[in-house]
Amino acid sequence: MNIEQLVLTVLTYGCLYGVMTVSLNLQYARGGMINFGTVAYFAAGAYAYAIFTQEPPSGLDQYAFGFNAPWWIGVLAAGVASLLFAIITGWPTLRLRGEYLALTTFAFAEVFHSFLLNERRIGNGSVGLSNVNRPDFSVIGLEDKYAFATAAVVLLLLTALLCRRVLASPYGRAIDAIRDDEIAAETVGKDIKRMRFQVFVLSSVPIGFAGALYAMITTLVSPNLFTAEVTFFVWIALVLGGEHTIKGVVLGTIALVTFEEVVRSFHFETVRAAEIAASVEHIMTGAIFIMILRWQPFDRIKKKRAAA
Amino acid sequence: MTDDILVVDKLTKRFGGLKAVGGDSGLSFKVKRGTLVGLIGPNGAGKSTTFNLISGVLPPSSGSVSLNGKDLSKIKTSDIASHGLGRTFQTPRAFPSLTVLENVMVGADSPGERLMPVLSGAWRGTEAALKDKATEVLAKVGLEGRLNETVSNLSGGELRMLEVARQLVRDPEILLLDEPTAGVDPSLQGKLSSILVDLHKEGRTLIVVEHNLHFLLRIADAVIVLQNGELLAQGTPHEIKNDQRVIAAYLGDEYAA
Numbered sequence: 001m002n003i004e005q006l007v008l009t010v011l012t013y014g015c016l017y018g019v020m021t022v023s024l025n026l027q028y029a030r031g032g033m034i035n036f037g038t039v040a041y042f043a044a045g046a047y048a049y050a051i052f053t054q055e056p057p058s059g060l061d062q063y064a065f066g067f068n069a070p071w072w073i074g075v076l077a078a079g080v081a082s083l084l085f086a087i088i089t090g091w092p093t094l095r096l097r098g099e100y101l102a103l104t105t106f107a108f109a110e111v112f113h114s115f116l117l118n119e120r121r122i123g124n125g126s127v128g129l130s131n132v133n134r135p136d137f138s139v140i141g142l143e144d145k146y147a148f149a150t151a152a153v154v155l156l157l158l159t160a161l162l163c164r165r166v167l168a169s170p171y172g173r174a175i176d177a178i179r180d181d182e183i184a185a186e187t188v189g190k191d192i193k194r195m196r197f198q199v200f201v202l203s204s205v206p207i208g209f210a211g212a213l214y215a216m217i218t219t220l221v222s223p224n225l226f227t228a229e230v231t232f233f234v235w236i237a238l239v240l241g242g243e244h245t246i247k248g249v250v251l252g253t254i255a256l257v258t259f260e261e262v263v264r265s266f267h268f269e270t271v272r273a274a275e276i277a278a279s280v281e282h283i284m285t286g287a288i289f290i291m292i293l294r295w296q297p298f299d300r301i302k303k304k305r306a307a308a
Numbered sequence: 309m310t311d312d313i314l315v316v317d318k319l320t321k322r323f324g325g326l327k328a329v330g331g332d333s334g335l336s337f338k339v340k341r342g343t344l345v346g347l348i349g350p351n352g353a354g355k356s357t358t359f360n361l362i363s364g365v366l367p368p369s370s371g372s373v374s375l376n377g378k379d380l381s382k383i384k385t386s387d388i389a390s391h392g393l394g395r396t397f398q399t400p401r402a403f404p405s406l407t408v409l410e411n412v413m414v415g416a417d418s419p420g421e422r423l424m425p426v427l428s429g430a431w432r433g434t435e436a437a438l439k440d441k442a443t444e445v446l447a448k449v450g451l452e453g454r455l456n457e458t459v460s461n462l463s464g465g466e467l468r469m470l471e472v473a474r475q476l477v478r479d480p481e482i483l484l485l486d487e488p489t490a491g492v493d494p495s496l497q498g499k500l501s502s503i504l505v506d507l508h509k510e511g512r513t514l515i516v517v518e519h520n521l522h523f524l525l526r527i528a529d530a531v532i533v534l535q536n537g538e539l540l541a542q543g544t545p546h547e548i549k550n551d552q553r554v555i556a557a558y559l560g561d562e563y564a565a
Contacts, residue, residue, distance in 0.1 A: 187365065188474060192386065
């Protein structure tokens with residue numbers, strides 16, 4: 001086991017997924033909106049980055065767009081793509097609550113996945129877009145792996161700061177009030193539709209940036225990287241971290257990524273052993289998830305603190 | 309500006325085939341500025357539904373409600389509060405994740421509830437004044453010692469006081485109170501009564517739904533009586549006390565002269 005590689009991977013992917021859990025925390029734990037389509041905003045960002053930074057199509061290329069833009073334009077495009085996708089999906093679902101919103105956002109994400117899989121002109125269909133451009137970190141004298149880990153940490157910190165700024169303000173107080181009781185909040189002048197929509201859209205933008213970073217790291221965007229599994233991973237991390245607090249959800253995500261990476265970093269002698277390890281990893285993640293839902297340890301800690 | 313602050317005109321509400329408010333011809337009444345009006349009627353008379361229609365919680369089937377000459381049916385529910393109308397609920401509604409103080413602070417329109425001032429941090433200067441105002445209204449309703457408690461620690465009566473405080477921080481011109489004394493012990497009832505009288509003296513218009521007629525008729529300037537969603541009677545407390553239709557509606561035909 002290479003400890004340095006493990007730490008870097010955990011830091012990079014932990015922070016990358018952490019951006020999604022912190023955003024989801026704003027949407028769900030504070031805004032009361034269940035978004036089961038998180039992966040779609042991530043994919044929108046990744047694809048937008050790839051499309052904007054790749055070269056225009058030539059020869060046998062089946063994709064239709066490539067703008068050969070610098071990496072920072074690609075990152076901006078990723079944020080805008082995620083924002084636009086949030087506007088498109090958020091507007092018609094504003095009136096939906098609870099499981100209805102969960103199902104609709106899940107459906108939106110599946111439609112988007114199917115679109116990416118079948119529409120070759122945008123993302124090259126099931127093959128995806130490979131050799132995605134990376135920024136040249138040599139100008140700052142940093143190896144790619146350190147640069148990406150740093151970028152992921154910075155992105156997570158910025159997302160956490162943004163969320164904290166929003167939640168620690170009267171805006172956050174109003175969001176809490178709306179989640180607690182919409183009718184009472186409305187009768188004291190809170191525009192529920194506006195605020196819910198803003199939270200939904202605002203929290204999607206960092207997910208788009210995370211998508212861009214993911215595309216840079218993997219240098220590949222393809223539909224099979226953006227399945228519902230990503231959404232559920234983020235949700236498990238959110239529950240694992242105990243919802244509500246930014247620190248909690250970040251720790252939950254880092255813990256889950258660490259667990260998965262530790263299992264993956266073991267050297268297995270046979271393919272069968274690796275398969276068993278992968279299955280055990282999934283079973284254990286599921287078991288932890290169920291245990292937390294069953295015994296709700298974070299709620300108990302919170303109640304004990306409140307009582308003290 | 310006319311003398312009537314609130315005009316309810318041919319208002320009806322139907323739930324499926326059920327005529328909850330207004331019957332066939334619609335419910336109409338006017339409320340004079342600065343008066344304390346009692347809205348009474350037997351259970352199921354449509355009092356709370358009328359409040360829901362006035363405050364925009366429910367859309368009317370037909371008819372209109374005007375506040376200071378402005379048709380409220382054309383205004384978003386959240387904007388009705390900004391036009392100076394506040395209300396409380398039959399079952400007190402609090403925000404359990406917020407403290408008592410925050411429950412009141414959230415009642416006000418803070419610049420920090422807009423995204424741009426939040427992102428720029430421009431709201432910070434306004435928070436101290438809002439906190440002072442919220443503390444002041446909480447003292448007015450007798451909750452000054454409970455500022456940082458969660459609302460789950462409050463009794464039913466205290467929750468009603470909290471609702472009143474949450475509206476007072478908005479400084480409403482007209483306040484609709486739905487059964488403010490229900491579940492409130494006698495000592496708090498006295499406090500509530502004096503709060504209502506003070507609000508009335510400040511020149512606010514109050515409409516109070518109340519089953520405690522002894523309490524209401526003592527403080528009201530005018531009383532509106534509903535039965536089966538329709539206007540049964542309207543007049544001064546004295547007139548209503550002696551109205552045979554009202555006596556029959558409340559006590560049965562055998563008590564009416």
